[in-house]
Amino acid sequence: MPFCVKDWSCLHTADNPTEIGFVRGLLEAEDIETRVRSMELWAAAVEIYFAEGARPSVWVRDADLDRARKVLAQADRRGSAPDWICSGCGERLEGQFTACWRCGRAGSADD
Ligand SMILES: [Zn+2]
Incomplete structure (x- = not known):
């Protein structure tokens, strides 16, 4: 499902697919819509691909970015x-x- 990059921000670049699932679960529990970018999905976004490497990343809408960061920060503190x-x-x-x-x-x- 393609979406417009300019309205979205990269929230988190993950080291592994498990981490992607974990982050998405946290955000969706807070009603924050997410998209996951991977090499396959984002082959056209060459400049972003090279800027961040081949690791998968979780993106959220610009409007949700501050809230999403707080959700992740809380999760980090809990070490969950x-x-x-x-x-x-x-x-x-x-x-x-x-x-x-x-x-x-x-x-x-x-x-
Ligand atoms: Zn081992």
């Missing part, structure tokens, strides 16, 4: 990111970790 399973060794990791403490694999690895 969901657990995730390492794709390298199967270790269960707490949400605040972006890489596996056991084998060093980043949470975005999918092989």
Whole structure:
């Protein structure tokens, strides 16, 4: 579903798909509409792609940006990111970790 970039702001660039789901869940619980940008969806937005790299990002409407930032800030303080399973060794990791403490694999690895 394409949308107009100029009315939206990038709120958060994630390290892995789990994080994207977590952020969207937080925002949608507050009735904040979200869009997720990935390489595939945003191939046309070349300048944005190169500015932020290939990682997926969550976007919100400009009008919701301040509120969305507060929602994320509160979540960070609670440290309530969901657990995730390492794709390298199967270790269960707490949400605040972006890489596996056991084998060093980043949470975005999918092989
Ligand atoms: Zn691991």
